[in-house]
Amino acid sequence: MTHRHPLRVYWEDTDAAGIVYYANYLKFVERARTEALLAAGIRQTDLRARHGVVFAVVEARVRYRSPARLEDQLVVTTIVERVGGARLELRQDVTRDGETLAECLVTLACLGPEGRAARVPAEVRAAFGGGR
Amino acid sequence: MTHRHPLRVYWEDTDAAGIVYYANYLKFVERARTEALLAAGIRQTDLRARHGVVFAVVEARVRYRSPARLEDQLVVTTIVERVGGARLELRQDVTRDGETLAECLVTLACLGPEGRAARVPAEVRAAFGGGR
């Protein structure tokens, strides 16, 4: 299952080289993760309030293949690679007209109240296709 | 004429006080300006390439009335207050469910190739209701 999140490149995203600043791709893929959860009816605000859990990125890897520019219409595609007990691995690509501009691999840890590893909530597991 | 631009609050927009960081409202209203122009068929990339003009903010004033939070769905409303020869004055409010969270007044200058004041292009004038 692939989630698709469209977004526009604004002035805030660009830098003096005339292209999207490299750190901002991590913002784009985070937006896509939040929207993928919301599309499944899951608010992180609720996860935190009810279960005391948050997701923290433990590793991110980005390959930058081609630059995005002001006013570009982009799409972030999100694929769940693996749902572990307390971890999620996602493949998130930033694309423009079907061309991949940046490839991201993101590993998230589910953390409980004191920052300890916690089990991925069942609803997230269900939404992200990771079985029970 | 009021332009409405919807947007979501993501993690990147928030700060350790649990609310949207104050500078980010200026990002929100810039996105709305770009979308208002695009809705009228105007790309700033083209304005710059064809006319050599860019818009620069010369004054911004923001009143912060109530905070926005993670996952909030916001709407930026943009009203053109005045279109001068080389200036635009906009009223841009950031709202949530009809409540105004922040009120912004933004004055933009139209700048030509060497950063000198330039006439607001006719198509922008037409789009923003400023006569010919």
Next chain:
Amino acid sequence: MTHRHPLRVYWEDTDAAGIVYYANYLKFVERARTEALLAAGIRQTDLRARHGVVFAVVEARVRYRSPARLEDQLVVTTIVERVGGARLELRQDVTRDGETLAECLVTLACLGPEGRAARVPAEVRAAFGGGR
């Protein structure tokens, strides 16, 4: 009393127009406020933990006079204009080699636990020259 905070312009601060993005001046002046408090031995983290208070910007006004560019060395000057019971008014200018690039007027409210107006703590009052 004028507090001076030096800072460098990095790629993250610039946009595709080749200059510092307008919202980022509000980041620069916030850094200067935090450093001005730290120079007086005041950590906002402590203010929040001990007194339950945070400072929230209620109004910001920026006049952009001249652009800053990549690698520029800037200085933010901070002057306390007024210390009220629950408010602070600051004048913060962003300068380069003595030239003022942006003038900011910022009004902060001191907020207590439930977001209600709270008295500016005595140590902040003392640091910012507002009497007892």
Next chain:
Amino acid sequence: MTHRHPLRVYWEDTDAAGIVYYANYLKFVERARTEALLAAGIRQTDLRARHGVVFAVVEARVRYRSPARLEDQLVVTTIVERVGGARLELRQDVTRDGETLAECLVTLACLGPEGRAARVPAEVRAAFGGGR
């Protein structure tokens, strides 16, 4: 040779989880790269004007080990792993009191006028210990 760049965590860097937002570590390490070049007398603005070259990140990998928080004093350490003909590989760690909070591996490409691979300028090569 290790370059050390100190920096403070400000409100802009944090998010609603009370910690530094994950994308901002890429900002921190970029600041350190710019400062490492400036410490060697190299301005990227000059490199671009004189040689027509810019550095573009082609790959970034970050391992997040422990969170940074508001007002933390951090140090980015930068080590040149490899200087190739048209590439640089850097190891950049974000540390606090000697503890590594995030480990970054960054590969940069030197790009010429049309975005083609270009030879790393001799002065950068010399500064980064890559021989002539």
